[in-house]
Amino acid sequence: MSAGTKPGWAKGLRREQRIAGCKPVTVLGQDVHGNPFSINTFTVEISASGARLKGLPPVAKDAILLMECGQDRAPYRVVWVGERGSPQEGHIGLECADRDQAIFGIQPPTGTFYDEYKRVEAELQRSEDRYKRLFVHSLGLICTHDLRGVLLTVNPAAARALGYESYSAPGRSLADFLAPSVRQTFPAYLQRVRDHGQDSGYMLVVARNRTKRVWLYRNLLVCEQGSPPYVVGHAMDVTEQKKAEHQLQAALKELQKALGEVRTLKGLLPVCAWCKRIRTEAGDWTELESFITAHSEANFSHGVCPDCVSRF
Secondary structure (H helix, E strand, O other), X not given: OOOOOOOHHHHOOOOOOOEEOOOEEEEEEEOOOOOEEEEEEEEEEEOOOEEEXXXXXXXXXXXXXXXXXXXXXXXXXXXXXXXXOOOOOOEEEEEEOOHHHOOOOOOOOOOHHHHHHHHHHHHHHHHHHHHHHHHHHOOOEEEEEOOOOEEEEEOHHHHHHHOOXXXXXXXXXXXXXXXXXXXXXXXXXXXXHHHHOEEEEEEEEEOOOOOEEEEEEEEEEEOOOOOOOXXXXXXXXXXXXXXXXXXXXXXXXXXXXXXXHOOOOOOOOOEOOOOOOEEOOOOOEEOHHHHXXXXXXXXXXXXXXXXXXXXX
């Protein structure tokens, strides 16, 4: 999926036929930073209950703006925001929050066919809302990106895990969030997605505070008729699990090393009371040093004790 193209559940459905309509309007609201604004601009398209316009500061999807046209005014909801770098950059799509207050004087169609259309539209809206709630409120890490790796959407959980706002990630490459040590593997990941339609594994990401996190991902290539393909990504943060696994592996290695260094002599050892040689299982008598060296990891270092020094 190219920048500026979003899946239907991410951008809202176009429910009515829109026509080119350059109408002067005044728009009041708050931008994504919470700053109030009041701007005079012109519409690009209009419909019975919606409009597309440009010239506003960055606004959040689902934000409510007050739009005035002449003496009429009505609240409008932002249903999509043009992607950065796309032909729709700087444009927003609006839908009247109160159909009875639509301000452009265009009457919606009526009739049996239209009633059926509205029923189907309402069902599509319910389905879209379900996916939207899943995307927005899921604790899982969800994103979409195009086949160049440019992020199209990022859900709030993924943005929070990285220390960013969800609106600041789209338009950036997914590779920007990978640890520098693994960024060279990103082109190979994109190629696997193109070749196989999916890919899964671990990715090492770097949060805004410089901490590294391990995500277990499973991504799927989506091809829709009439739209460029895009990738839906889902991941889980398994950093603590991987740390525990590494600690367990380290402990096992230490234990194996310790066990490898321990060779214990057990049982009764037949030793000559006079010369102190030991009888082996084969019945031979061997020196004490030779027997212990052969049956343990111990080695001998010879010296002379004080008593033997005086005697010999």
